[in-house]
Amino acid sequence: MIICWILVGLMIFRGMKMIGKISYANVILPYSLIIILFILGLTLDGASDGLSHFFLHPKFSQIFSFEIWSEALKQLCISFSIGYGSIISLSSYNYSKNKQQKSPNCFILSIIILTANIFLSISSGATVFSNLGFLAKQRKSSIFEIVENRKSLIFVAYLEVFGELDVSWIWVFILFLMMFLMGLSAEIALLETFCSNIYDKFPKMRRKKYIVVPIYIFLLSILGLIFSTSSGFYWFEIIDEYSSSIAIFSILSQTLVLMYIYGSKHIRQDIIDLLGVSSHFQLFFGANSPFWRFNWMFISPIIAIIGLLICMCQNGFSIFGWILVILPISIVPIFAIINFIRFKKVSKSALQLQKDHPSYDRIKGKLISKKVAEKSLPEASPKIIKAPEVLQKSRRKSEKKCTNLDRKMLKEIRIEIEEMKEDLENLADKIDDIQEELKCEPS
Template structure:
């Protein structure tokens, strides 16, 4: 027995095949959605910085409003206190002394802030020359942190409500990734008054967050290309359309019935760890090749000398950031152990998976037990 939301999502939306290489045709709803998103991305970039600024006001600020609305609705539901207590009331401080905690935090920060992908640098290039980028960086970090905390409270308060409706404990309904966004949370929404309203707000928020991220990342790549020469800059629309078409074609694999497996593989490899690798490369080049002394002088030239004890300690040209950029962040990133995703078909899987966390074991269970070429008449005859 599975819930109605899970049945609808898996059988009508995803409709997965038997494995990674069993494409089995096109998933038309996914392909149409992807087509619309890439058209909007190309149009958003072609309209330039002014329209992107206006788009950002909507795509960035509106999700904050929606999250606050969902948070207020969530905490007013029966059972919300149980979810919030599980979310904030049972901290395990021993995790602070586990290296994996800081590694996962670094990966999540790179993913959440889009650090290492060039998007923030591309947007910052549109700012005036004397713009206070240190202040802007603090605003982005504080806003992202608040968004995460309030969004987490909105989700867990709703999960507390769902746990009470099912008559189970909160941990029994807590999921992550696609299951949370497209199965568990929507199921809780269907049991609220005016479910269509909360569903619309929730999925519209997800769409805005995804669309804004896609526009920024693609614009960062295109900017690197048409800023190399006047000819490319004068033909900006050709560069943008060409790269959008390239990425659109690459995305075809996600619109097949095997797209779910390819998405999970890309999510495991690229969502956070690729950003961590990019950040390490940037830090090594800037701090050791260009030189940390030159970096400090550049920051001092931009912001001037520190005028107070606080700015000397944690200001833009303090040694706090220099030490972090030179030592702390690269070492944490180098200690990351999520480079490879072990498949269940590997002979070493039983031995290595013994050390996996419960969450990672659950994720691995979603992967297929065998590939399509492991089945067929010859295999069946051999088995017989």
């Protein structure tokens, strides 16, 4: 385990280009190994019985079971890494501010990932049931009596199948190599997510990867030792059951913030800026179609709320499990309140865009014009004739209003100057990082 974390740290220390090259092996090899195991399963005696159970005898009554839908939602969160932040942190490296350099079409990539994941799930299920059919025929029992739970499938059922084959050590090596590569890719995404959070918050730490990465490796290695103890399987069961609730809450909060606070109109314009105007078939089912906006605004939040409630009701009560769920979730409202108080002291809105956001100039320009329109003083009506004393009082009031407005404008200008200084420092740090990466790259 410690060796795996050290390997992951070395990959991340070399930068995203190294991670991109290694990801080719981490993605292609597991698919290839699953296909090999699937072909092997088809050659076993009794594989047809297992495949018939998998494809021809589904239990449609289980569709109305809340447990099935809960497990399906958990599987989606894990297989697509939704709600854990790894997709956001890794995809942020694809965006380029250079208009001549086109960014990848994220909508087409998501469709490809979805299709590949469905194919992998079906092929994995067929591989499992072909091996279970072989075991059922060997034991002369039912397929559903073979495996007690999903954890014993890998460590008991598969090993028993390979023990009946010639050159069994090769098949065992292929199985555990596939598991190792999948775990390695998950560790890379996890560690990169943690490190990118530190780099975004403290840009100067981007040049000090030799400090950030080893600290995270040490902490994660210490936490991983819990699973190596005699009660490690118990801790694994608890974390596996309760960690999906964190992902579902993250999905819910992201959809609500994006569609209702940031605004569906801004999302629509961002998609147009990124992918272009939709045409033909894309008008109905493309990335910028009303179908997806309706899904993000209503269907996805409702499904996330129902899934979160189901997970809370089914998991029962475990002190450590609920602490595991509540601690990460509580960080979101705590820091929201802290930021709201902090921004209120400097007369700024807590719900504001970062300057690195591509749509900052467009949205900020609209907000500034709206503020100027609100702060403009109304013109006096020429029909109303006032006494000299009343005119003097009104002039004093208008002068006070003007001075207050000038003070507020000066505060805003000072704040903007400070933000510009921070942006320049961040830009200088990024330029230094790019120069260091170019030096580290092999010629």
